[in-house]
Amino acid sequence: MYVDDPGRSSWGRPQAAKSTPSAYLGRMIEQVPTVEKDLAGCVSLVTGASSGIGSAAAAVLAHRGAAVALVARRRDRLDALAAEIEDNGGTALAIETDVTDERQAREAVERTVSSLGRLDILINNAGVMLLGPATEAPLSEWQRMVDLNLLGLLYCAHAAIPHLLRAAIDGPRQVADMVNISSVAGRVARNGNGVYSLTKHGVGAFSESLRQELTKRHVRVSLVEPGATSTELVLHNRPEILESLGSQFGQTMEATDIADAIVFIVTRPRHVAVNEILIRPTEQER
Numbered sequence: 001m002y003v004d005d006p007g008r009s010s011w012g013r014p015q016a017a018k019s020t021p022s023a024y025l026g027r028m029i030e031q032v033p034t035v036e037k038d039l040a041g042c043v044s045l046v047t048g049a050s051s052g053i054g055s056a057a058a059a060v061l062a063h064r065g066a067a068v069a070l071v072a073r074r075r076d077r078l079d080a081l082a083a084e085i086e087d088n089g090g091t092a093l094a095i096e097t098d099v100t101d102e103r104q105a106r107e108a109v110e111r112t113v114s115s116l117g118r119l120d121i122l123i124n125n126a127g128v129m130l131l132g133p134a135t136e137a138p139l140s141e142w143q144r145m146v147d148l149n150l151l152g153l154l155y156c157a158h159a160a161i162p163h164l165l166r167a168a169i170d171g172p173r174q175v176a177d178m179v180n181i182s183s184v185a186g187r188v189a190r191n192g193n194g195v196y197s198l199t200k201h202g203v204g205a206f207s208e209s210l211r212q213e214l215t216k217r218h219v220r221v222s223l224v225e226p227g228a229t230s231t232e233l234v235l236h237n238r239p240e241i242l243e244s245l246g247s248q249f250g251q252t253m254e255a256t257d258i259a260d261a262i263v264f265i266v267t268r269p270r271h272v273a274v275n276e277i278l279i280r281p282t283e284q285e286r
């Protein structure tokens, strides 16, 4: 787990030790000592690569042979992950970007293509989840979620689509992927998660529409809907919200579990499109 505060897990439980992006890479290499480099020659861009699911996904994509553009705001985290990937024989490019700024999002995509040569895989992962009663919510929290979870994802998608269409014609796999990270909250709205759920339902609707539009051109648009996963996600909530959440989430998955699902999607053969994966901890009922 990769958390700012080593004393707490992202779901508010005590946490033994802080780990770094290298933990993801190290664990993958331990678990799969001889993995096929089936993404060799491909270029991927992962948003939110500085922690959690994005960091784990980037590490696994690199381990499978893809060059990876690492996009987020925290430069030090991106540089550390890039160094780990390079030390393990991979190719990584850290691009410090705020994807809620349309110009920065577009430049991140263009820099990926100019530096790494192409774009075959976009993992639209950056997101924020700010919970609590609507009656007490600062409007700024709603704005942050809409700006990042919806507009940030849309800016990256818009900039990437022409390159993905090109990759589907002349890329090594003759197919391209956009994987959008939604949530169980993209399927089920709950008391206290209204705007987060709104944004993730929106991600689902956009993804399905875009999937239908692009699928005959061999750009696969997929949706991943994780349940509770141990990352920094919850830590961005106000202290009183964190307190009220307590241990309600119970069992959690690791970021690597979601990275596995993402990599499964993008390593299918050209004629197979995994449209959607809903993935929960075994003990999570809803």
Ligand code: NDP
Residues within 6 Å of the ligand: 047, 048, 049, 050, 051, 052, 053, 054, 071, 072, 073, 074, 075, 077, 097, 098, 099, 100, 125, 126, 127, 128, 129, 148, 152, 181, 182, 183, 184, 225, 226, 227, 228, 229, 230, 231, 232, 233, 234
């Ligand atoms: P983290 O908080 O660990 O990761 C969020 C990432 O988003 C960070 O890398 C952060 O980097 C990046 N980010 C935040 N703001 C911006 C911005 N303006 N521009 C660019 N990058 C930004 O959480 P997770 O890994 O859990 O979250 C990843 C995705 O998974 C999210 O979309 C989340 O909604 C989804 N999800 C997570 C679940 C969970 O239980 N953890 C469950 C369901 C869905 P930085 O701050 O450096 O910019």
